[in-house]
Amino acid sequence: MRSAEVTHIRNSDMATADVFERDPHGKPLLPICPEKLYAFGHLIRITEELILSLFSEGLLSGTTHTCLGQELCQMAVVRSLQHPRDVVLSNHRNHGHFLTYSGDFLGLVGEVMGREVGVCGGVGGSQHIAYRHFHSNGVQAGMTAIGVGQAFARKREDDGSIVVVLIGDGTLGEGLVYESINLSAVWEVPILFVVEHNRVAQTTLTEHTTAGSILARGAAFGLRTWRLEDTDETFFDKAEQAVETVRRTRRPGFLVIDTCRMGPHSKGDDLRPADELEAIRNRDPLRKLGGRIEESVRSEIERENREFVTDVRRAALQSALARFEDPPRHVFGDEAVAVPAFGADEFRGNVRSALNASLRQLLESTEATLLLGEDLHDPYGGAFKVTQGLSSAFPDRVISTPISEAAIVGAGIGLALSGYRPVVEIMFADFLTLAADQLYNHAVKFAALFPSLSVPLVIRTPSGGRRGYGPTHSQSPENIFVSVPGLTVVFPSHRHDVGQLLRSAALCWERPVVFFEHKLLYGVEQSPGEYQQVTPVVSDPGGVLFPTLRSGSDQPDLTLVSYGGFLPLVEEVAAHLRDREELEVEIIALSLLAPLPRHTLTQLLRDRPRVVVVEESQTEFGVGAEIGATLAEAGFRGIFARVGTPPVPIPSARTLEAAIIPDKEAILRRVIAFF
DSSP states (O other): OHHHHHHHHHHSSSSSSSSSEEEETOOOEEOOHHHEEEEEOOOOOOOHHHHHHHHHHOOOOSOOOTTTTOHHHHHHHHOOOOOOOOOOEEEOOOHHHHHHHOHHHHHHHHHHTTTTTTTTTTSSTEEEEETTTTEEEETTTTTTHHHHHHHHHHHHHHOOOOOEEEGGGGGGGOOHHHHHHHHHHHHHHOEEEEEEEEESSSSSHHHHHHHSOHHHHHHHTOEEEEEETSSSSSSSHHHHHHHHHHHHOOSOOEEEEOOOOSSOSSSTTOOOOHHHHHHHHHHHHHHHHTSSSHHHHHHHHHHHHHHHHHHHHHHHHHSSOOOOOOOSOSSSSSSOOOOOOOOTSOOOSSSSHHHHHHHHHHHHHOTTTEEEEETSSTTTTTTSTTTTHHHHHHHTTTEEESHHHHHHHHHHOOOOOOOOTEEOSSGGGGGGGGGGHHHIIIIIHHHHHTOOOOOOOOOEEEOOOOOOOOOTOOOOOOOHHTTTTOEEOOOTTTTHHHHHHHHHHHHHSSSSSEEEEEGGGGSSBBTTTTOEEEEOOTSSTTTTTTTEEEEOOOOOEEEEEEEGGHHHHHHHHHHHHHHOOOOEEEEESSSESSSOOHHHHHHTTTTSSSSEEEEEESSSHHHHHHHHHHHHHHTOOEEEEEEEEESSSOOOOOOHHHSSSOOHHHHHHHHHOOO
């Protein structure tokens, strides 16, 4: 990601210098006068026309969504943002927003062309751009909750900055919009939601997909609302007034802008009737604005703009195609920092008390730590009482939220992007799926696409069955989340220093972490027993912070690999095999499931005669399957097997549940079959 200063120099080094002025941070200065506004709006338009032309010439691939006809709509709110920490979060149709924020025309054209000169070096393309406090993403509504988190950070810091989230009217069908608006109202944060109402999706009219009043959606949550038309001669003044109202009151607002998309939804796919397109062209706000300017002045503006865009095209074509020096094998770098050690007496008590003590220590040691989740406050203290007592000691930093898993995680992402280190509790691991989009399409993408960014977010969640909670409160969904590229998944056992692992995840790891806690371990005493930490292979990311443990024979007949709440069962099985079957048994206890410490495990297990992975999750497409594949690729010649839960719902009745989730006897039967 390039700085505004570098971009300014780069554009000025072209044959035609910038045709607009900038503030000290590189943002275009666009006073409300017809000549200046028309000049920049026209510049956006001919840049969008250039992009479509490049596509027709085969010079860019993928997709792109232009803002033809919506230039003034996309300029109005963004041009009003004058604070250097104001945030702009955009969507798939983002070019006008980005250019008004950055002025980086060469960066945009180079990005959609996949050139090195692109603002993100070609990794983001048309839809995914990061530049200072500007971010966009192609998933509808995905940035709304992130914006609420960033606005909450700005409320806490009270520096006068605000957040603007820009969506299209089609996005009003997404549930996260309403979770986010509700959370913004509950928290009373300085955020402006802007709905660009262009009346149509790809081909479907908004009136056929969106019931009721659009404006009433904001008013229903108590937000101050505005509705503007981008053809109104006072449009820019009124948009600026809305921005300044949010800035002054420090409360959320909801702005609807009536506009019309004059170009195709994406590239050349405009299938609307000819008479409808003609009416939209006749409405053209940019043309009407140009009509207020003397013809000779307008002609000179357009001439200078075309020279500028011609130079942009030439410079983009001269830039090399984006290439990797070495294609990445994963997104993790050398991100860990030194871990302050717990006191010698802190590896005591049960897992619940260790987690509680760790959270307290995090709150005491750094103001950047915030706890978010449902019903965290005293006297309840969370569903499994892990946060009990913390809200009384830290009332402004332990925050109970609405039942909105996607919004909570999204807000955590926004806080992490703003310099905080949030710890989010999801009441049951089963509910993580409600926030899957925020994890899969957002949290892991920031640092993976844009190396200057980090998302130090921890999501704690109770997992597992054997308590009779039934089909949606008893699952072990780690097999889903270990497959998300860039997501760190930690699942400690009672043999690990659980509090230390949580603190490491929160303080020493710059990537999002899902931290599973097995329900049955909360009351179990922590003790390392006879386990020793395995020295991690250096090439395994996170191996130092989230160690693998080992106990038992150095020359085993059988190696059992497990983690989390199944480790006590595995220990019982190992004891039976040693005492009754006179077998030499080794146990490997993982804490880090993703990124899998594959080199460390290969070094440990490649020459073992029999390896069995025992997991509570489904064995299909899970942790055990990946370990087996890793060993096979390394030339493993022994017997490998998986023991776990079949891919069926977890019943509520204890007798039925016991038939599905393996117990000690079921594991023993499976293991003894190998001898």
